[in-house]
Amino acid sequence: MNYAILRTAKLKTMGNIGGSLAHNYRTIETPNADPNLTPKNHHTVTSPEVVKQAIKDRLPEKRRSDAVLCIEYLITASPEWEGWGKSQETDFFKRASLWLIGKHGAENIAGMSIHRDVSTPHLVAYVVPIDQKGKLNCKDFLGGRVKLNQMQTDFANTVADLGLTRGKEGSKAKHTSIKEYYHDINHARDFTIKAVAPKPEMFESKARYGEKVTAAVIEQVEPTVKAANSILADYEKARMDKSVAEGSYDTLKKRVEPYLVATDGLNQEEIVRINEAMQLESRKIAVERDKTEKAIKA
Incomplete structure (x- = not known):
């Protein structure tokens, strides 16, 4: 349709x-x-x-x-x-x-x-x-x-x-605005983040289970955020570098299309905020991973 x-x-x-x-x-x-x-x-x-x-x-x-x-x-x-x-x-x-x-x-x-x-x-x-x-x-x-x-x-x-x-x-x-329209398209595509919590083991403490859930979620989410940031970085380099083969550029453009569609209709300030939010989430994930690993070893 x-x-x-x-x-x-x-x-x-x-x-x-x-x-x-x-x-x-x-x-x-x-x-x-x-x-x-x-x-x-x-x-x-x-x-x-x-x-x-x-x-x-x-x-x-x-x-x-x-x-x-x-x-x-x-x-x-x-x-x-x-x-x-x-x-x-x-x-x-x-x-x-x-x-x-x-x-x-x-x-x-x-x-x-x-x-x-x-x-x-x-x-x-x-x-x-x-x-x-x-x-x-x-x-x-x-x-x-x-x-x-x-x-x-x-x-x-x-x-x-x-x-x-x-x-x-x-x-x-509900009727969606222009920004919501692009946001919905983006989140219906490749960069949707999903995480599944592990099942608790018998007699496992709440603290131990909480640490395990945190570690599992970070492990599932981190690659997606890193991949998104990496693809965007590669795309920008390819877009500016005329020596990049056309086929490589087209492939990168297709992979990053959800982001490009999602930001269409936004002004530069709003796009910058989205990019900063992605980078912030990536840093948060890295920090939480370190904390979890230390807690598990302790």
Whole structure:
């Protein structure tokens, strides 16, 4: 089954908007994007500065301090969809653009981009949520499960004849944000960490069993974290080293794809935090392993 995918993010500050635009226009390093394909990306607006100014121009002077200034839309389809790279892809993005214009009005769309330098092409749009009364009102568009479900249905119906469908209607699964969407993809792939605790032995003390469980969990988790860090390091080296054989680079890229997909849509600061968290977990595992080994020997 091939799905029409629509996700949203609420941007509440100009800093949030600037960070998203920097990623969108590739003005910061974007590990998940292929720089050789970046020229194939398409932007309706020439630069992130122009998009930001367009957003500012549409914002009313009087608004709540915590108001959502901009809705970031991400629209794509299942990676397996046969329309990618064909005329259906052009039709899909054209319909997505017209759907957004019909929903928000062309005057409230500050900019749209199509990314083709990532594993699955997608459209990103920056929309100022102005309601029919001329007020800044994100809730009118994204407020509540009913509105979100209807939005998903409306868009899916727009592209249904292209061989795409929406997710199961009425599902208890909550609507996911752009960040959650990539996070879910990542954790459904190769880097998911699982650990199985050993069974306690007869007359084994709680302290001894606790040490054994800790050692077992560390032993199972540590290789995955180390492998993830190692693959990422090798990928970065290969990406920067033009002498690396193309086949080797492609192999590394495929292995690290869950990470690349998971970080697509995040700004550089958020990507740095993810990398630091991985390194921290790796260090914690090493420390805990040493403690456990010492406790067992004692």
